[in-house]
Amino acid sequence: MEKNEIGATKKEPNYRGxxxxxxxxxxxxxxxxxxxxxLKRNETFEKLGTIGTSSNLLVYLTTVFRMKxxxxxxxxxxxxxxxxxxxxxxxxxSDTYIGRYKTIGxxxxxxxxxxxxxTLSAAFSKLHPPKCQxxxxxxxxxxxxxxxxxxxxxxxxxxSGIRPCNLAFGADQFDPNTDSGRRGxxxxxxWYYFTFTFAMxxxxxxxxxxxxxxxxAIGLGIPTFLMFLSCTFFFIGTRLYxxxxxxxxxxxxxxxxxxxxxxxxxxxxxxxxxDSLFNHIPSDSINSKLAYTDQLKFLNKAAILTPExxxxxxxxxxxxxxxxxxxQVEEVKCVIRVIPIWLAGIIYYIVLxxxxxxxxxxxxxxxxxxxxxxxxxxxxxxxxxxxxxxxIWIPIYDRxxxxxxxxxxxxxxxxxxxQRVGIGILFGIITMIISALVEKHRRVLAETGHxxxxxxxxxxxxxxxGNWLIPQLVMAGLSEGFAIIGQVEFFxxxxxxxxxxxxxxxxxxxxxxxxxxxxxxVSIVHKTTRVGETxxxxxxxxxxxxxxxxxxxxxxxxVVNLGYFVVCAKWYKYKRNEGNTMDVAMGKIDLKKTxxxx
Numbered sequence: 028m029e030k031n032e033i034g035a036t037k038k039e040p041n042y043r044g045x046x047x048x049x050x051x052x053x054x055x056x057x058x059x060x061x062x063x064x065x066l067k068r069n070e071t072f073e074k075l076g077t078i079g080t081s082s083n084l085l086v087y088l089t090t091v092f093r094m095k096x097x098x099x100x101x102x103x104x105x106x107x108x109x110x111x112x113x114x115x116x117x118x119x120x121s122d123t124y125i126g127r128y129k130t131i132g133x134x135x136x137x138x139x140x141x142x143x144x145x146t147l148s149a150a151f152s153k154l155h156p157p158k159c160q161x162x163x164x165x166x167x168x169x170x171x172x173x174x175x176x177x178x179x180x181x182x183x184x185x186x187s188g189i190r191p192c193n194l195a196f197g198a199d200q201f202d203p204n205t206d207s208g209r210r211g212x213x214x215x216x217x218w219y220y221f222t223f224t225f226a227m228x229x230x231x232x233x234x235x236x237x238x239x240x241x242x243x244a245i246g247l248g249i250p251t252f253l254m255f256l257s258c259t260f261f262f263i264g265t266r267l268y269x270x271x272x273x274x275x276x277x278x279x280x281x282x283x284x285x286x287x288x289x290x291x292x293x294x295x296x297x298x299x300x301x302d303s304l305f306n307h308i309p310s311d312s313i314n315s316k317l318a319y320t321d322q323l324k325f326l327n328k329a330a331i332l333t334p335e336x337x338x339x340x341x342x343x344x345x346x347x348x349x350x351x352x353x354x355q356v357e358e359v360k361c362v363i364r365v366i367p368i369w370l371a372g373i374i375y376y377i378v379l380x381x382x383x384x385x386x387x388x389x390x391x392x393x394x395x396x397x398x399x400x401x402x403x404x405x406x407x408x409x410x411x412x413x414x415x416x417x418x419i420w421i422p423i424y425d426r427x428x429x430x431x432x433x434x435x436x437x438x439x440x441x442x443x444x445x446q447r448v449g450i451g452i453l454f455g456i457i458t459m460i461i462s463a464l465v466e467k468h469r470r471v472l473a474e475t476g477h478x479x480x481x482x483x484x485x486x487x488x489x490x491x492x493g494n495w496l497i498p499q500l501v502m503a504g505l506s507e508g509f510a511i512i513g514q515v516e517f518f519x520x521x522x523x524x525x526x527x528x529x530x531x532x533x534x535x536x537x538x539x540x541x542x543x544x545x546x547x548x549v550s551i552v553h554k555t556t557r558v559g560e561t562x563x564x565x566x567x568x569x570x571x572x573x574x575x576x577x578x579x580x581x582x583x584x585x586v587v588n589l590g591y592f593v594v595c596a597k598w599y600k601y602k603r604n605e606g607n608t609m610d611v612a613m614g615k616i617d618l619k620k621t622x623x624x625x
Contacts, residue, residue, distance in 0.1 A: 108542030113187030134188025141181030191532035376541035416504025451510020486568030
């Protein structure tokens with residue numbers, strides 16, 4: 028039990044920690060994962076259905092549905108972008124109305140139905156275009172596209188609910204008031220990503236192989252069945268979960284604070300704001316009391332108590348539209364401070380999107396034979412090297428590197444979260460440079476006659492081994508291991524407790540914006556660049572294109588983005604709880620030197 032400042036008692040939930048993990052990580056392949064990870068089954072099976080399938084979705088759209096590569100790329104980017112952007116709506120519904128548990132349950136069912144529609148689109152010949160007759164290829168009919176896109180809509184609804192809530196729901200199972208609980212939370216972010224990566228490896232090998240070389244209906248039916256298991260396992264664990272109930276719309280509090288601060292903009296701030304400004308925390312609030320910060324001081328005016336402001340009997344403002352608490356102000360500051368870091372993530376994600384899209388096209392026009400055999404590695408399967416890198420790197424980082432760095436820096440995470448993200452962005456730049464060099468080598472071999480046949484509707488297959496793609500994919504895995512996991516932890520920890528679903532949605536909204544931005548960038552480059560009289564940097568036949576120039580362009584954007592990120596990280600101040608407020612007031616802590624990149 029915990030008492031707040033007015034003596035009211037707040038009931039602590041029965042934290043199950045790792046005991047509840049099996050049913051949240053169950054979305055991640057429960058038969059293969061130990062008890063610690065059962066909590067993530069829902070999201071991993073969801074990702075096997077959406078992200079796992081989208082890894083091969085380009086091949087499905089260009090071969091089965093006969094779309095052009097540029098059209099298929101834009102469809103996949105828009106689909107992924109909408110999945111991610113929808114997470115903001117899912118977070119709003121969760122934090123405001125029904126809570127994370129119900130949101131995940133509804134979304135899981137929707138994901139299952141969406142995968143079922145995709146499976147049917149491949150299983151029945153009338154639901155997709157017929158096979159090409161010589162050079163005459165018939166595209167999809169309007170009815171076939173409507174059926175296909177209805178499956179996408181259901182998958183979008185599922186992703187919108189699962190992605191922002193599942194991470195926060197899993198972390199909710201750990202007690203933040205104990206050392207073991209806090210360390211469990213820190214490791215949870217690493218192992219959460221590890222289990223997802225492990226499931227993706229299975230998707231990119233077994234499932235992608237079945238889809239590309241055996242039968243698309245069977246290949247899509249496997250993740251559909253796994254998504255069905257996901258729903259089952261998730262609901263079985265219902266009685267074990269800590270379920271944080273919604274407190275109403277956190278966006279309302281943000282808007283009220285901004286409006287009140289604007290109305291009181293002409294008032295002067297007191298000399299010691301942490302002693303003078305109005306503050307009140309409801310007895311049933313799930314949010315920890317935040318320490319005062321000296322950034323964004325204009326917002327503090329929302330907490331200035333004037334003679335016109337009335338206080339209710341329970342200590343709360345009688346009119347929230349005229350007076351806000353200092354706690355509300357600090358919560359709004361938490362959200363605003365995150366936005367510049369989030370914007371840097373949008374540019375960074377372009378690297379990962381290119382590794383999902385154009386690496387597939389590179390592989391399709393490379394030598395994919397395994398040794399001297401006739402077995403060809405499916406083009407989308409090469410992305411497994413990113414997953415293998417993550418699967419090896421995450422345990423090493425969590426169990427060896429973090430404890431070692433902890434002894435040197437004295438920080439519980441080894442290095443700060445933003446340092447970790449910054450290293451990931453740097454590795455993203457290196458990924459693009461390596462990708463450009465490899466693509467130039469592949470194209471030169473094709474141009475000089477070192478080819479192994481033709482790819483339908485594209486061009487000659489370069490004699491360059493597909494293994495040349497491995498270095499860029501390994502570097503992309505290291506980049507993701509630093510930047511993405513760092514951002515997952517950053518958004519969860521820096522948002523107030525009642526907005527943690529929104530924190531999760533920020534990551535996916537960044538991906539959404541990046542997907543749209545990437546699609547826009549691809550379209551602009553496709554229309555404005557020229558190679559000869561008929562081709563451009565992103566031509567259908569990569570042998571006639573200059574894909575390496577596009578990679579260099581992205582690398583240049585990332586260099587600028589890294590500089591911007593460093594500036595933002597230097598300015599950023601991490602969220603701190605009230606426990607240290609007295610040290611701040613007594614001058615023991617310099618607010619101007621609070622935990623940045625140093």
